[in-house]
Amino acid sequence: ETGVTQTPRHLVMGMTNKKSLKCEQHLGHNAMYWYKQSAKKPLELMFVYNFKEQTENNSVPSRFSPECPNSSHLFLHLHTLQPEDSALYLCASSPNHRGTYEQYFGPGTRLTVT
């Protein structure tokens, strides 16, 4: 596979469930990002990882827990979510988290919280 992949593409979960989103990049990049895209709202940056280290947490509630075991993989663990957390969750990567680099996005996971 090439580029940035995300699984699952669609997820429906109840408020008491625990689930995880997975992102994998095949570009040899060192920085990875989680974004949330809600209807009629701008893309919101959630977390940034560079060389497996978290460099940014954009005031995200603790019910979202990221994990970056290596530079190619990024997870977003979800627990006790709220209906307003329903959104498209996009993963992106770039060569580094500094410098002028375009970000490459995955196709996203469409999450519905019931």
Add this chain to the structure above:
Amino acid sequence: GQNIDQPTEMTATEGAIVQINCTYQTSGFNGLFWYQQHAGEAPTFLSYNVLDGLEEKGRFSSFLSRSKGYSYLLLKELQMKDSASYLCAVREDNAGNMLTFGGGTRLMVKP
């Protein structure tokens, strides 16, 4: 903090030219990106401006005026496949490669 504004929706005709504007207010500026996002798909990179002026890439051009906090994306010879959302994103000074996005402009191209 940052404030990024762009029109919510625009409509244009196939073969025509359309200009999508983006204005921003930021405490520091270190580059502006334009991304294209088709419905249900990932955003894809279109252009990057950090200096004033026009950057041309095929049918797409992007302009930046730092003094005015203003950019536009110009699409020429519109095709039906250009129907998509166009996202303006700004990178602040000392913010690494973190981007703040505008709400996006949904462009509909009609025959």
